[in-house]
Amino acid sequence: MSRRCELSGKAVMTGNNVSHANNKTRRRFLPNLNDVTLASDTLGRSFKFKIAASTLRSVDHRGGLDAYLAKAKDDVLSDAALKVKREIAKQATAA
Template sequence: MSRVCELTGKGPMVGNNVSHANNKTKRRFLPNLTEVTLGSDVLDRSFKLRISNAALRSVDHRGGLDAFLAKAKDDELSARALKIKKEIAKAQAAQA
């Protein structure tokens, strides 16, 4: 299982541990991923996604999963999230 956020594409970063003696050793900074269940108002379904806590805050700020996916760029989304975005867009077009 890769350590990449399904909504933002945020992945591991590389940096250095720096000791008091200024010795540098490589390390990885992993994103803070959690598995959450987010509900779609349009589809009336819930989806289990592995996203970063920063993405979870962004979803809440934008007003839910539907609003977040509508504004999200396709190249940042995972294949599953892109499929959900297309389903939501199709359902919204059918309602209008």
């Protein structure tokens, strides 16, 4: 399983540990990923995603999963999130 947020695409970054003597060793900055269950108002179902804590705040700020996915770009979404986005769009046009 890759360490990548399914909704925002946030992934592992690399950098250096820098000691007091200015020695540099490589390190990894991991995203703060959490397993969450988000509910879709349009579909009336819940979906499980592995997302970053910062993305969870963004989902709440935009007004829920449906609103977040409507504004999200397709290239950063995972396959599962893209499938949910298409289902929501399909349901919204049918109603």
